[in-house]
Amino acid sequence: MTHLTYELAALLYLAAGTLGALARTRPRAAGGMVGLLALGAGLHAVGFIGLHRQTPPVSLESFPAALSLIAWLIVVAYLLCLRMFPIRSVGVWVGAAAGLVTLAADAALRWLSPAAAGPHSGGTWSHAHVLLSAGGFSLLALASLAGLAYLAKERQLKHKRWPRLGLPSLEGLDRFEHLSLSLGFPLLTLGVISGFVWGADRGVSPWTGHSLWLLGAWAVYLLPVGLRVVRRQHGHLPARGVVLGFALLAFSYVGIRLLGAVA
């Protein structure tokens, strides 16, 4: 039942992304996109409850559940930001990203052994690490989507092909990226700290591949954060920084695990 709910949610996200693409020529489709994303997020939440209630319950600390939580948070954060920013056209990418991540999480859940998915004993620090990191990750994902959209829009305008993608204004994207980064980076920082504390509690070495890459990504994020906060810089430089930072962040979460699985 949980898997079906996840798959339905993922399909709804993907359908929302498709409607978002249609909205460039048919503005009414944008409303449908938002509706499908909201419906998908609702179903996704039901899926979380199902995971928690199944026997044995799947812990949020497991990688697939955390991945699924990130996808859900991306959609929820996007829907909340829609009220403040004219970013409907970014919904195409949000739908596609959330749909694919949810499908990947669902597939991983199917193959995961109950022992790996079962309840962990990390207590408060583990929960704090997962929730803070997932929150930070989802907001930084949105920041990187805004950064990518900014760079794409910049390219369009430079090459005088501006009407084609129907993206929001550069200023709007810049502001959205700034807010997502301002909220996401502190959450990620707290997530990293809580992760180290959790590891120390369990007597695990803090210098794993995941933690090193995570620290690297965090250090890269210092560049756009520094540009934004210290130099009050706007435009393409912070946009490049958030895209690069997120690429490293995604690798530290997903790439390292995939490489480990292959090895």
Added chain:
Amino acid sequence: MNVVLVGLSHHTAPVAIRERYVVAESALSGLNEKLVRGSDIDEAALISTCNRTEVLAVSRSPERALEHLLDFLRYELGDGSASVAHVYELRDADAVAHLLRVAASLDSMVLGEAQILGQVKAAYRAGVQGRSVGPILNRLFQSAFRAAKRVRSETGLGASPVSLASIGVQLACELFESLAGKKVLLLGSGAMAESALRGLQEAGAESVAVLSRTPESALRLARRFAGRSAGLDALDEELSAAAVVLCSLQVERPLLGRAQLEGPMRRRQGRPLLIVDLGVPRNVEPSVNTLKDVYLYDLDDLERVAERGRAQRGAALEAALAILASERDRFEAWRAQLPLVPTIRKLVQYANELARSEARRAASGATGSEASPEVLERMAERIVAKLLHQPLRRLRAETELAGGLYYADAARRLFGLELEDDEE
């Protein structure tokens, strides 16, 4: 007599070429005079705007005239950089239709804009001043003005043109969430720049700074837009603060280059800057667009934006084209009759002279102040006899030849005798 036209415009030549062919309004009259002096050209008029340079002429030998006009356009008006592909040549009905399209703003970058009609009128005035506009071009220009007036009053094109103002606002909205509180910097003056500035202000832009070489004109313009004025020495400072820059200065070489913008752009800390270059020759070096966070649009780029608006105005455009077709047909019908004009003029003159001479003769034979009915009757008979004498003699002579029937038929048609026969 043939009407011919040679020119280049935003449809055929990029702004980098067009800017080398701009003719100042003050020079038009002298150039027109030069065109008609000692050549195969009987009448001529030069049209030069920021988007087109065209030479319109009337000649008895169109081939030679086109050749001459082409040389004149390429080497007298410009530096020869325009290739054959940049230049168009039109003859007779096509040339006529083209002028009507231009005057009615159907060939303009900004469809339905009103400025072009004023520019065509200025070209006509310069032609009249230079004595290069004769009866045919005079009539053609009048037809063009009438067509333009009808298009504006009878179709929706003039009512809501795809204006530079709307294009400027569209572009600004791609960069900024809102224009509220944004600063607009205007370099120079000019109708196009003012129209764009007005549009930006209506869309919410609050602060306007006008920079010009002459402080008086900057001040005058700044007052009109409730802004402030300064000399060009304040450019660096103003560029750091502006969100949109409209350039419309008369310059020989670009005023703004990468070097001037690098400093202000550093101070802008990544905030985007939209530069709309409305000048021909261009005010801004094209390489400025390679600077990060600078978005430069010149007239060619605006043309591409305007093209989208044009596609959305199909119905009004069709109505406007129908008006132009009817005006063109009217002019062509008039032009087709031109070879008859000398004949008609002589015939009328002959008949008038005859009537006057008979009237004098009747007056000399009359007693008292008024001629008797008999005298008037004899006078009328004599006029008719004299008027018909030559045609009837010719008709009789031709009847003996093969063409006699043709003449008889022509006489019946000319005097409407056919109609009377039918009625009988």
